[in-house]
Each structure stands twice: as C-alpha cells, then as structure tokens.
Amino acid sequence: MADEIKGKVEWFKDYQFIGSIEGDKCSIILGEGGISPMRLLLLSVAGCTAYDVVMILNKMREPIEGLEVEISGERREGHPRIYKKVHLHYKIYGNVSEEKARRAIELSQDKYCSASAHMKLSGAEVTYSVEIIKS
Incomplete structure (x- = not known):
C-alpha cells in the first residue's frame, strides 16, 4: 500500500486557518494573514x-x-x-x-x-x- 499522509486544516479566526501534517514539527497559516x-x-x-x-x-x-x-x-x-x-x-x-x-x-x-x-x-x-x- 502507498504511504498514507494525514493532515488537517483548522479554522482559527475570521478567514484564517492553521494547517498541519501528522508527524511534522511545524504548521502553516492559510488565508488572510497567511499564505493562500x-x-x-x-x-x-x-x-x-x-x-x-x-x-x-x-x-x-x-x-x-x-x-x-x-x-x-x-x-x-x-x-x-x-x-x-x-x-x-x-x-x-x-x-x-x-x-x-x-x-x-x-x-x-x-x-x-x-x-x-x-x-x-x-x-x-x-x-x-x-x-x-x-x-
């Protein structure tokens, strides 16, 4: 079976979201105030x-x-x-x-x-x- 990668994007506030991948040590801000x-x-x-x-x-x-x-x-x-x-x-x-x-x-x-x-x-x-x- 191929590698399965799991992650999530969570609504933070307004139009900002925080994205992360399981096992990674950092997150990213998506949307306003972050990167599209x-x-x-x-x-x-x-x-x-x-x-x-x-x-x-x-x-x-x-x-x-x-x-x-x-x-x-x-x-x-x-x-x-x-x-x-x-x-x-x-x-x-x-x-x-x-x-x-x-x-x-x-x-x-x-x-x-x-x-x-x-x-x-x-x-x-x-x-x-x-x-x-x-x-």
Whole structure:
C-alpha cells in the first residue's frame, strides 16, 4: 500500500486557518494573514524541484554552493481558477556544469517532482530556465 499522509486544516479566526501534517514539527497559516492555498501550491512545486536538483547535483558530485528557484504562475479566468502556465527560474550557485545542471532539472521535471507532475496533469504548461552563477 502507498504511504498514507494525514493532515488537517483548522479554522482559527475570521478567514484564517492553521494547517498541519501528522508527524511534522511545524504548521502553516492559510488565508488572510497567511499564505493562500494556491500560492502555497506554487511554493510546493518550487520546493519539490529544489530538493530534487540539490540531491541530484550532489549525487553527480557537482560543487553546488546554493540554489534559488523563482516561480511564477498564471491562473485561468474561470472557476476553478487552476494554473494554466507555470515558469521556474533556477539560479544555481557554484562551479557547476551547465550540462549537468540542465540534466538534474530535466530529471526533476520529468521523473521525480510529484508537485510538478500534478500541475502538468491539471493541464498547466510548465516551463523553466536556468542560470549558473559561478563562484
């Protein structure tokens, strides 16, 4: 059986909610005064692929010193207002081979990043660019 993940969202006050996942050590504020669920979805994609890219580049023994993943999304007009376009810009710091960096990103986007896969399955066009910042 696949891993079952359990969590909950609890109404805090007004239009604020607190979300948590069983076994995790932190919670997140959703809604007013916090992050919107759709913005959190974007951050989830960026976080998922960032994790993959660092792991893959480390396995390739590339000298990565830092990583930023900037993400932007465009939602459709009608409801449900799902993302129709998502763009990721990877800023990779260190003397990393551009060829290996692109390969790590491709592996993340095509094989490992479940959050990106969800976006693509909902019909979003997911694109990316990469910038290597040598030290």
